[in-house]
Amino acid sequence: MAKYMLVLAAAAAASSALVAVPAAADWREELGSYNIGLLGGENEADRLRRYQCLDDLLTERLGVPVELFPASDYAGVMQGLVAGQLHMASLGASGYAGIHLQDPDAVEPVFTTAQVDGSLGYYSVMIVRADSGIESLEDMQGRSLAYADPNSTSGYLVPRNELAAQGIEDAYFSRTGFGGGHEQAIVAVLNGQYDAGVTWISGQGERAEGYTRGNLRRMVDNGLLDMDDVRIVWQSSIIPNGPIVVRKDLPQEAREIVVDLYGTMHETHPECFAEVAGGEAAGFEPIDHSFYEQTIEMRRREIAQSR
Template identity: 65%
Template sequence: MKSALGAAASIVLLASFAMPAEADWRADFGTYNIGLLGGENEADRLRRYDCFANLMSEALGVPVELFPAADYAGVMQGLLSGQLHQAGMGASGYAGVYLQDPDAVSPVLATKNVDDSLGYYAVIYVRADSDFHSLEDLEGASLAYADPNSTSGYLVPRAELAQSGIDDETFFARTGFGGGHEQAVIAVLNNQYDAGVTWTSLMGDVESGYTRGNLRRMVDNGLLDMADLRIVWESNLIPNGPTVMRNDLPQEARELARDFMLGMKDSHPECYADTVGGDGNGYATVDHSFYAGIVAMREAELQGSR
């Protein structure tokens, strides 16, 4: 597994539990492996998911292992190879896995916003002390995308810019990848890029970084003061990314993991908030149809790059 995810760290959490006689799948199952997307520094990712791994281990009755990948591709390859059993992904990451192997994983859950809606936004941001006040002002400037497999940090903004008549290769003087959402924001703050792209709910208090999203996580982690950024563009609504599970998981394991997450907001609210990186209202069940539009968008992107 570690070769597939590079030098990804892991935490093995062993729960004490009684083995039900009928749960034969546990005897030979080993660890339940959960992939954590890149885009946030590894220490903060592991800290936020520590309680989740412990509680999931208790719910399943097997050890849980966390794999924080360096980038989105690491989680995608871990799921495709069968070395990961579950991961929270962006819609584009799921689409990338589906287009390589439609039978590998299925979307199971998506985070609900505080108003029970199931979407978020990509935004383009700049330094608040810059002369950029609109998308038009960024002509000839540099732009940092987050990750080539990110929905909000690459796929959707690039597609929506193209739909509005903007070719990012000619409109911007330079585009590149920041190495993740958090890293791209830091690059803009350090004047390495003029603008960047990230994700946010655009709900709630602006100073807090809104209710959910990369900006909220960075504010909560002491890495960002929202007064230092200005948002100059926002996308159409994007479907919240799914929690996916391997289709070859034992059925009971799938059901136990799903049911635990569905009840997590009520039974473990602090752990839920840490895991989703802000405020939300639990999880909703979803399936492939919820992401069909993003799958089509990603397929068009792939065909256009050939």
């Protein structure tokens, strides 16, 4: 709770320093609606269903309509935040890095999700069909691989960089491509369109349930996956959990309302917290820009190498 109060105080101070805050009576009229971007990687209907409780809570507390915007890819949410069309989103570390490198004054991270044991990381994994005969990364030579999205941390940036560090470039595979999101990449593997796909897991909890959190957990919960049908053939080192970011020019009172809700949601609205967190977790943990500095440098190198 002490950490949460510090974040609330910092949010108020940052807002006062960065923007001319509208008078209390008119910021709602000026804001119009509070717009939340929802990353791709899960089908639109399930994304909207999971976030409906957050829509209801914030509509009541903010006193303005809340609009949910499920983008077809990560870039849509990122550009919406940079352009000021969105006020908040839950991002991956690479997505935040991409925004920061484009416009460091656009957004800032305020929370990340703590796993059930309190840790703040997760893993990228390479998934194959259990009946594929592929038992290891070595067996993937000459086979096809689906990345999730070019702006995904676990679905592109980290696996590509960690595999390259092992001497495995894209040419190792018969072909690589993008599935269009985490869920879509794994569906493509299940349908035989790719031999393997990369996605994310918490690495905690029961394997049969898709672990406590992650794309596999969501797919199991939504009836799209039986874990007996897949095998993990590669796992990354630990990756920092992605941030919940808000626009830096958000009115101070709106900012405080959002921070207050997220800081206490796991206790005051546990069912909604589980939906927004995408599974089992310990709460939203206050963080700041420094938590993502290594990912920002990794993304900076990736951009430089692509030129």
